[in-house]
Amino acid sequence: MAPLTAPKSGDALFASVDRVNAELFTLTYGAIVRQLLTDLEEVEEVNKQLDQMGYNIGTRLVDEFLAKSNVSRCVDFKETADVIAKLGFKMFLGVTATVTNWDAEGTSCSFVLEDNPLVDFVELPDTCQGLHYCNVLSGVIRGALEMVSMKTEVTWVRDMLRGDDTYEMRVKLIKQVPEEYPYKDDD
Amino acid sequence: MAQPAIYSLFIINKSGGLIYYKDYGSAGRMDTNDSLRLASLWHSMHAISQQLSPIPGCTGIDLLQAHNFDLHCFQSLTGTKFFVICETGAQNMETLLKAIYELYTDFVLKNPFYEMEMPIRCELFDLNIAQVIQKDRLALLGR
Amino acid sequence: MIGVGKAKQYANVLDKPLSRGRQEVSLSAFAFLFSELVQYNQTQVDNIAELERRLEDAGYAVGARVLELLCHREKGNRRETRLLGILSFIHSTVWKVLFGKVADSLEKGTEHEDEYMISEKELLVNRFISVPKDMGAFNCGAFVAGIVKGVLDNAGFPAVVTAHFVPIEGQQRPRTTILIKFAEEVLHREARLG
DSSP states (O other), X not given: OOOSXXXXXXXXXXXXXXXXXXXXXXXXXXXXXXXXXXXXXOHHHHHHHHHHHHHHHHHHHHHHHHXXXXXXXXSSHHHHHHHIIIIIHXXXXXXXXXXXXXXXXXXXXXXXXXXXXXXXXXXXXXXXXTOOTTHHHHHHHHHHHHHTTEEEEEEEEEOGGGTOSSEEEEEXXXXXXXXXXGGGGGO | OOOOSEEEEEEEOTTSOEXXXXXXXXXXXXXXXXXXXXXXXXXXXXXXXXXXXXXXXXXXXXXXXXXXXXXXXXXXXXXXXXXXXXXXXXXXXXXHHHHHHHHHHHHTTTOTTOOTTSXXXXXXXXXXXXXXXXXXXXXXXXX | XXXXXXXXXXXXXXXXXXXXXXXXXXXXXXXXXXHHHHHHHHTTOSSHHHHHHHHHHHXXXXXXXXXXXXXXXXXXXXXXXXXXXXXXXXXXXXXXXXXXXXXXXXXXXXSOTTEEEEEESSOGGGTTOOOOGGGTTOOTTHHHHHHHHHHHHHTTOOEEEEEEEEOOTTOSSOEEXXXXXXXXXXXXXXXXXX
């Protein structure tokens, strides 16, 4: 079905949705990370759980993105990445990401975040140096893409909380699951 | 009292399971088994219709017209299908389905007590659906 | 060249200028995160009382930080020392910053001297949430009760804070009341201060 209305720009999208003070979001996320550190103790386990939580969010959030952005099916992974960077990040977090560092096959790229509302007020203590504080974001991307038939691997390559100059996550398309015709499974 | 423009609303998950069913008015009311069976049938028909298309990229039936009812279907890119069965010629059903899709993203997907792919039991979703359907009916009465 | 953005590096988080609190994210981003907080905590508990306690704990951590942040930013490093002062600080300043509006009402309990209630027709955290029937009177507002407790405790007003659904006549949906029951010492101190 053709989209009823044309896709919106990132700024128009963000302006059209209900918004809250980013501090509520940031502090709530901080409370989650703190709970996980207490519950799970091992930093590596916390990283895994944050990724899992992000994945769960991604599988739910993708529908809202599709419903409100009016984007239609993307032709390829490249277009998908652009849509996420320009519209996805903007619609939910009010920030834009830059897509960069494409490989030759067009199956892996980086999202570079200019601004990251998760990390206000945050500094990693010595005991948490291995923590991927923003792992929820990479999980969201993985979960959201899986719901539109793209299996991906998402990893952080640069993290300002760990002393890098920016936030960069690497998204690698593992496989594109073809559409399934369920009546074939019936017999 | 005017005949309700909409007879029933279905939501089916991406595996063809019925996760939401509501009927409006007595016409077309069916029991749980029938609604489940019908949902899974529609799921298959929708998939077959994609195969019928001579041009690749078909997303399946959007509108089925019969002499005494219309069926409007909207499938999200994530594979969830929303469809309404209504009077022939009922207008603005695409807009209604889109509105229902948005309500689903708000009051179902953001509800921590909703488990994905499972039947929807969310009071706020029911309330809001009733409101948009009601609004739609009023608009139709005013035509 | 990539990575040239607005974000600047600071050697220490304390060197970074404190945000003015004008930045926004979508309500949806918060709602999905909050939903995940509730879902995660459900996997960690055996009963509803425990779930309430854990959501309250999470909120407490937010409240403690909000107090610090707002006393610095909005009140020039001063904080309220009187009971009505701190209550109205929560009802207006804290609510406005966190939820974008002043709370619907702040009332004194009619039966108990030590009880106060902050009520909201539709608590922001509950906007999209339908609590299943089998969970009884459970209210995700326990998180907000935790925020209130976190602010009060750290300002020197220890209290028991709980969230309750209260039916409103003629309305389909109940409102949420945050019930604050102050510790005895707080009331004694108030009485002394006159």
